Amino acid sequence: MADPILATDGLGLSFGTLKAVDAVSLKVRRGAMTGLIGPNGAGKSTLFNLLTGALKPDAGTVRFDGQNITGMPSDRLFALGLGRTFQIPRPFARMSVLENVMLAPKGQIGEAIAGPFLFRGRMQAQERDIRNKALEVLDFVTLDALADHPAGQISGGQMKLLELARVLMGDPKLILLDEPAAGVNPVLTETLIGKIEELNRQGTTFVIIEHDMDFVMRHCDPVIALAEGRVIFEGTSDAALTNPMLLDAYLGA
Numbered sequence: 001m002a003d004p005i006l007a008t009d010g011l012g013l014s015f016g017t018l019k020a021v022d023a024v025s026l027k028v029r030r031g032a033m034t035g036l037i038g039p040n041g042a043g044k045s046t047l048f049n050l051l052t053g054a055l056k057p058d059a060g061t062v063r064f065d066g067q068n069i070t071g072m073p074s075d076r077l078f079a080l081g082l083g084r085t086f087q088i089p090r091p092f093a094r095m096s097v098l099e100n101v102m103l104a105p106k107g108q109i110g111e112a113i114a115g116p117f118l119f120r121g122r123m124q125a126q127e128r129d130i131r132n133k134a135l136e137v138l139d140f141v142t143l144d145a146l147a148d149h150p151a152g153q154i155s156g157g158q159m160k161l162l163e164l165a166r167v168l169m170g171d172p173k174l175i176l177l178d179e180p181a182a183g184v185n186p187v188l189t190e191t192l193i194g195k196i197e198e199l200n201r202q203g204t205t206f207v208i209i210e211h212d213m214d215f216v217m218r219h220c221d222p223v224i225a226l227a228e229g230r231v232i233f234e235g236t237s238d239a240a241l242t243n244p245m246l247l248d249a250y251l252g253a
């Protein structure tokens, strides 16, 4: 593949004797919506954690957008344009939806840029810029009407939209979504996938972990499958549907 946006080589992490991610070498095509599938415990979330600096690998390398990012912390990756959402969103429950979105760049980019020498006026101007951007992003994900609600009181599906909003504050080139549709009602799932596809048309690359095979087959191409920490399939979603290795992994046949 020419110029993949993300590539791993021999990536691995063990928890004790369990190889959660085992010598994974894969490439993510720029501009694509790649589906990452595999049975429970296959290592999908752990792989995301290795790609985004939440965990450090004990083997292998990760390259993002032409740069070696192995072991780089997640705030630096966010600033470079690599964003991710979590399988189980954990917003700051008592803060408002808007404040949760504003936190993304403030904690992750803003303070690093600001340093100790900023004048108050500039600080306020920056705060205002972040607020305006957060409002735009909330409007995009259709959460603008909930901007002042405590984040702990919105539905599970709205929390997934909030997660996407937080990621969008970083102007990401690549977004990794961990089970975006799990536990979300069908209406909000359609809203979410509509927004994801709109971003994809504008050039954002996605890797989507999803359990629901229908969802993957409808929205993702190509597909990468993991089982027991290893890549067992890489190909088109059509080929995935008839692949015997995949059927085995899912059905335990």
Ligand code: ADP
Residues within 6 Å of the ligand: 015, 018, 020, 038, 039, 040, 041, 042, 043, 044, 045, 046, 047
């Ligand atoms: P998936 O997201 O594909 O369901 P995970 O990446 O969450 O799988 O988990 C892969 C394997 O690693 C599982 O066997 C899981 O129990 C184990 N695992 C995940 N995180 C940890 C951890 N922090 N400590 C120990 N084992 C873990």
Ligand code: MG
Residues within 6 Å of the ligand: 044, 045, 046, 087
């Ligand atoms: Mg998982």
